[in-house]
Amino acid sequence: MSSVKNTESSKSTESLIWALLHTVPDPDIPVISIVDLGIVRNVEWKNEIAIITITPSYSGCPAMSVFVDDIRQVLNGAGFQSEIKTVLSPAWTTEWISQSGLDKMKAHGIAPPEDESGMDSIFAMQKPVTCPRCNSKQTKMLNRFGSTPCKALWYCNECSQPFEYFKCH
């Protein structure tokens, strides 16, 4: 009986920890959480320690060290001791961003990832992405590299505004 009870209580503690992690924002796009972004791979409550497994979005993303500090701070604030592990495999992909993350990203003015198949080929042109402000497809890419490793710079010919696009990765 007691082991069943323990399992149940660790399950409910784990959902509490997930809820806390939902409050940790991505420092670059504060409207989405690190859970929405898909970098939290596992949460385990073991021997009174919260073991959080995360994976980097981009290798050189400076936000990673901020994530680690923020996770620790939020969990400590709620009285949890934590251990944060980083795994590289399987590699993070934009497919792991939650639907609510994609919606919030768009509402924030960043175009969410779209199909980029075939983009490894030299001089391949990406299909126009949808402008997050006016939903027009009359857009063009200005730069495949942007303000952070995860974003490219685009321009909307319809509403005459530049916007950022979250690259498919």
Add this chain to the structure above:
Amino acid sequence: MKTKDALYNYCLRLADSNMIHGQRLAEWCSRGPFLEEDIALSNMSLDMIGQAEMLYEYASTQSEAEHSADDLAFRRSEREYFNCLLVEQENGDFAQTMMKVFLYSAFAKQLYESLLNSNNETLSGFAAKAIKEVKYHLRHSSEWLIRFGNGTDESKRRVQQAVTNLWRFTQDMFEMNDADAALVDNGISFTTEALSAKWQLNVNEIFTAANINIPETNNTITGGYNGIHTEHLGVMLCEMQYLQRAYPDAKW
């Protein structure tokens, strides 16, 4: 060589090549030919330094001595650096930098594709992550070479000069030493013959599209993986390591 020592040495080699390549690209920050390209160069630099950091972290767990990732990057002298010679060469003009990015990322792409099959989970996981970034660099630099080679007389001259300056350092990327021997036997890494052939195909394809001629030279300079470097590495390490050497353990 013991497997653990070989793995330490091999990780340092990969990390050092990425670190030095990233540091060189960072020298372009605020000096790019135009804003978008300046951002592209800095982005590629960041990818390379990030990839180096992952490998330094892993290397630090393979060493008997207590080295942090930062110690490995900022407290070793040039003879203890095992990067390939190509990446330490000076940036030169924009054509030479793009040639360097192309030759190195074409190599890194092949290397990482092979490491996907490594039975070392950290290396295969690293490769799966890093290959996505390197493909981006390869495409970007390939396009520039094709533009230069089909552009003005001046751009054609410069891109041809770039390959003339750098070609002698390309063979060095495919060198193998005692560390490779120990790791190949254990299925951790692989011999570089197949890599070299695939790299050559990629180079031929882009050079044909760009009308670039491979220099006819037998002059090949190697030694990077054994810590024997050209004169440029020491100079750049002086600058890169200045802060940690002058103020040990300084933190942000």
